[in-house]
Amino acid sequence: MTNGQDLNTLRAVLFETLQAVKAGEIELDKARAVNEIGKTLLDSAKVEVEYLRATGQGSSQFLEAASVPLPPGIQSVRRHRLVG
Numbered sequence: 001m002t003n004g005q006d007l008n009t010l011r012a013v014l015f016e017t018l019q020a021v022k023a024g025e026i027e028l029d030k031a032r033a034v035n036e037i038g039k040t041l042l043d044s045a046k047v048e049v050e051y052l053r054a055t056g057q058g059s060s061q062f063l064e065a066a067s068v069p070l071p072p073g074i075q076s077v078r079r080h081r082l083v084g
Contacts, residue, residue: 017035
């Protein structure tokens with residue numbers, strides 16, 4: 001997915017919210033709202049994974065990370081997929 005709406009982005013937002021709560025930079029009600037939205041997105045991803053398993057499809061845009069340049073010294077990435 002090219003617009004940054006994937007699991008890595010969600011994880012980053014949740015950790016940023018956690019840090020903001022610790023630093024007292026965000027109200028708890030707003031942090032709770034972010035948490036609830038995160039839960040909803042993860043529940044949606046779980047349903048998507050079950051659908052992919054049931055239909056035999058192989059990947060999900062939400063679960064796949066966007067293509068980013070590899071760090072220095074890393075020449076390739078091997079991705080393993082679970083079947084079954």
